[in-house]
Amino acid sequence: MDQLKNLSLVLVGVLVLPWIFMVAVPSCQMRALTAQATEAGNMGVAANFYPGHQVFEGGAAIYRSEGCAYCHTQVLRDPRAGDDIYKRGWGREQGLDLEKPEQATYARASLPQDYLGEHYAPIGLDRVGPDLSNVGYRRPDRDWHHRHLYQPRTESQWSTMPPMKHLYELRKIDGQPSSDALQLNEKYAVEEGYEVVPTEEAEILVQYLLSLKRDSPAPLALLPEVTLDEGETLPPQAEGVVRGVSTKSKAPAEDPEPEPEPEPAPSPAPEAAE
Amino acid sequence: MSDAAASTLDSSEENRSLRAFADEASRRPVLLLLVSAAAWLLVASVLGFMASVKGHASDLFATSDLAFLHYGRLKPAFQTAFLYGWCFTAGLGVSYWIMARLCKTGIKKRHWILWGIFLWNILVTVAVLSILLGGSTSYEWLAFPDWLWVPMLVAFLLIAVAPVILYQIRRPGTSFVSQLYILGACLWFPVLFLGANFAIRHAGAIGVMGPATNSWYVSGVLFLFLVPMGLASAYYMIPKITGRPIHSYQLARLGFWSLALFGGWSGMQRYLGGPLPTWITAIAAVAGILLLIPVVVVAVNHHQSTKGSHARMVDSPTMRFTVFGGFCFTAFGVLSFLLSMLWSGKTFQFGFAQEGLQMLGAYGFFTMVMFGAFYFILPRLSACEWPSARLINLHFLLSMWGVLFMISMMLFGGMLQGQGANMKYQPAADALYTDGETDPNSPQIPGRPEGYVNWERDHYQATSYTAWTRRGVSFTWLLLSGANLVFFVHVILMALRLGRKSPEPTLLGHAHAPTAPQVSGGAAH
Numbered sequence: 001m002d003q004l005k006n007l008s009l010v011l012v013g014v015l016v017l018p019w020i021f022m023v024a025v026p027s028c029q030m031r032a033l034t035a036q037a038t039e040a041g042n043m044g045v046a047a048n049f050y051p052g053h054q055v056f057e058g059g060a061a062i063y064r065s066e067g068c069a070y071c072h073t074q075v076l077r078d079p080r081a082g083d084d085i086y087k088r089g090w091g092r093e094q095g096l097d098l099e100k101p102e103q104a105t106y107a108r109a110s111l112p113q114d115y116l117g118e119h120y121a122p123i124g125l126d127r128v129g130p131d132l133s134n135v136g137y138r139r140p141d142r143d144w145h146h147r148h149l150y151q152p153r154t155e156s157q158w159s160t161m162p163p164m165k166h167l168y169e170l171r172k173i174d175g176q177p178s179s180d181a182l183q184l185n186e187k188y189a190v191e192e193g194y195e196v197v198p199t200e201e202a203e204i205l206v207q208y209l210l211s212l213k214r215d216s217p218a219p220l221a222l223l224p225e226v227t228l229d230e231g232e233t234l235p236p237q238a239e240g241v242v243r244g245v246s247t248k249s250k251a252p253a254e255d256p257e258p259e260p261e262p263e264p265a266p267s268p269a270p271e272a273a274e
Numbered sequence: 275m276s277d278a279a280a281s282t283l284d285s286s287e288e289n290r291s292l293r294a295f296a297d298e299a300s301r302r303p304v305l306l307l308l309v310s311a312a313a314w315l316l317v318a319s320v321l322g323f324m325a326s327v328k329g330h331a332s333d334l335f336a337t338s339d340l341a342f343l344h345y346g347r348l349k350p351a352f353q354t355a356f357l358y359g360w361c362f363t364a365g366l367g368v369s370y371w372i373m374a375r376l377c378k379t380g381i382k383k384r385h386w387i388l389w390g391i392f393l394w395n396i397l398v399t400v401a402v403l404s405i406l407l408g409g410s411t412s413y414e415w416l417a418f419p420d421w422l423w424v425p426m427l428v429a430f431l432l433i434a435v436a437p438v439i440l441y442q443i444r445r446p447g448t449s450f451v452s453q454l455y456i457l458g459a460c461l462w463f464p465v466l467f468l469g470a471n472f473a474i475r476h477a478g479a480i481g482v483m484g485p486a487t488n489s490w491y492v493s494g495v496l497f498l499f500l501v502p503m504g505l506a507s508a509y510y511m512i513p514k515i516t517g518r519p520i521h522s523y524q525l526a527r528l529g530f531w532s533l534a535l536f537g538g539w540s541g542m543q544r545y546l547g548g549p550l551p552t553w554i555t556a557i558a559a560v561a562g563i564l565l566l567i568p569v570v571v572v573a574v575n576h577h578q579s580t581k582g583s584h585a586r587m588v589d590s591p592t593m594r595f596t597v598f599g600g601f602c603f604t605a606f607g608v609l610s611f612l613l614s615m616l617w618s619g620k621t622f623q624f625g626f627a628q629e630g631l632q633m634l635g636a637y638g639f640f641t642m643v644m645f646g647a648f649y650f651i652l653p654r655l656s657a658c659e660w661p662s663a664r665l666i667n668l669h670f671l672l673s674m675w676g677v678l679f680m681i682s683m684m685l686f687g688g689m690l691q692g693q694g695a696n697m698k699y700q701p702a703a704d705a706l707y708t709d710g711e712t713d714p715n716s717p718q719i720p721g722r723p724e725g726y727v728n729w730e731r732d733h734y735q736a737t738s739y740t741a742w743t744r745r746g747v748s749f750t751w752l753l754l755s756g757a758n759l760v761f762f763v764h765v766i767l768m769a770l771r772l773g774r775k776s777p778e779p780t781l782l783g784h785a786h787a788p789t790a791p792q793v794s795g796g797a798a799h
Contacts (some may be wrong), residue, residue, distance in 0.1 A: 004438075004441060004442050007457065008438075008457075008461055011457065011458050011461045011462065011534065012461055012462075012465055014534050014535060014538055015462050015465045015466065015469075015494075015498065015537075015538040016465060016469075017538070018490075018538035018539045019465065019469040019538070021557075022486075022490060022539060022542065022554055022557065022558070023469060023470075023473050023483070023486075023487050023490060024473070026483050026486070026550075026551055026554055027473055027477055027480040027483040027487070029551070030479075030480045030481045030482060030483045031477070031478055031479060031480055033481070063412075064410065064411050064412035064413075065347075065408050065409065065410045065411070065412070066344065066346045066347070066408075066410075067344070067345065067346020067347055067349055067350055067410060067412050068346060068412075069412050070345070070346055070349050070350070070412070071345075071346075073624050075545075075548050075549060077547040077548055077619075077623070078547040078548075080547055080616060081546055081547020081548070081616055081619050081620060081623065082547060082619065082620050082623065082696070083620070083695075083696050109549070110548065110549040111549050112481060112482050112549050112550065112551070114549065115481035115482050115549070116479075116481060117479050117481075118479060118481050118484075119478070119479055119480075119484065120413070120474060120480075120481075120484035120485065121481045121482040121484055121485055121549075122412075122485075123482065123485040123545065123548065123549075124485075124624065125414060125624070125628070126624055126625060126626065126628070126629070127624040127625065127691070127695060127733065127736065128329075128733075128736075128737060129733060129737075130733040152332070153333070158734060158737070158738065159332075159737075160329070160330055160332050160737055160741070161332060162328060162332045162336060162344055162345040162346070163332065163333065163336045164344070165336055165337055165338045166337075166338040166339075166340075166341030166344065168338065169338075170338065
């Protein structure tokens, strides 16, 4: 008995230990996170608190039960791990004038606080579809979402997204057509005398998608540090995305001029350049 | 005691009768587990095929009445049926039998184990159905509704306590590494399942730690349940077929304890560079790299143990499947090591390759090794031999090519997907995007300055470049479904004792070779 008991204790122990350190302790840390005051004027937006967004948690259950996370992520990785922050449309795109692309800012890499109060951060498993962290900024139109959920090909011909027709009701027009009915284009229009209206679940899901605006201005203290050489300044696109810290210059900077294009340019940071 | 010493005892009449007693005592629960596992595998392959097809043929059967055929529901339903239906049931059945054999004893009161098996099958059915009907939680490999995990844990414990009891009441003087692996898997899974479900479902607003814990669980199931169960079978079957003990018992123990030590820390490197505390992903990545130690140790040990016995791969179905699984295990370990790096994440994170890695471990290694074990165990439970060598051969070929194609498609597709997503702006890609004509709904308006990049462009590239690999995976699921149908029919025939009544085992390749080391009687242990 003793041998089995000791062996079992050791075997269970080698797994309980990582559970405590890797799951229990950081989970408590995440639960203890709170919203915090931000510096005024950061990124030119007067938000008093970070995170300044509120994700509509009521819709998360439908997002999960329909398995959206199997194809969509909601995370922007650190530039060391991927190019996410340079992708146009993935962030909030302050001051984005389509005619003046050089004014676009980078998106901020996701921070743990961006998922504050969420039961399960829908980081996602695969990127068959685009990232949805900030789809609320990118697609603010409720009707677009309904058309797209009902039949994605009405909005993007080549999309491989499955239609969510089970969240919509196809019904005979009785008297006046509903004001909620979807305006589908010719190719996907329904029979004459019929209309497609969203169910309550569809409305909740769209409300959730519209609330996905995770790129709210973060306090400088939380932003990742990049080292700047003397005389070097942070490129305008990177403001509010990383925090520049000056050091005594050791060697003249090779490329102090920031690139105008949204490339992995901000010469900063040994880490960002890796 | 070493395996070599054990094998000298082996031929004694007493041992033979003990083995017969152990087989008889474990016969009913093991048979029930193996048959239900084979049935689940068939269900899972069909679900996997349907999910894969729906992944690229999005408009197929997309009506409001057929909501259960929605990709986002089929995918978790497939994973649940495959993992809990097939992998767990098969792993528990095989490990129960091996443990009984190695401990040369049996449990007399078995009815609660049978109840556990019934309960487990019912609960997995409920889990799959509730996912299909819209109750999915989308937690990876834990997609069933919240209330199901406690009964599932109870059912698992009812079954998994059997090998532990067998180990406790074993005949003195025998110690094998397979016993350690089985004991480890039976003790680790409850901790993993409890720890992950509690944190994910009931610990409140833990934000990013939800998916992080989920990735810890997935890696834990791979490295601390499927890997030990598969290795237990491989360490048992290889000496049996070759007729020689394993190469080094010390190496085998080193492999086990290094797996035990590092397995529980790995997993969260999946989100390297994500919004997690950096130290967590860093520790996980280090553990993921250190897991190369057990992988290399096992690879060396298996290679040395099978050296000179490659002829047995031609005729013994068990050996064929086990050795193929062993190769996949090495590939799985190396790939898992490579994907634990920051530089590989840029291309492979959030891509098809992650699924390829999982399938390499769960199908290429675990499932193939389990097939080998089934081919060994069932004749000993049913007192008849496999009806058809041709069907076994067909099963092997379809499974091998299916798995190889599927995993290469997933890995290659993942690479293309990552490259497509990271690619710099290319006007040619936009021309492709519009299929030669202008999409009126496209945010890309002709004549825009070149600096303005269509935000959808990256993911269009990622999707379009990999579309053919996803179609390829559907094709491989067709092969695997065929293979598993053959397997299921064969297992049912064996369970009904409709096999060949012959003193000689069913061998592949050439006609039965009477001079070869005795396969059915067993050599080692």
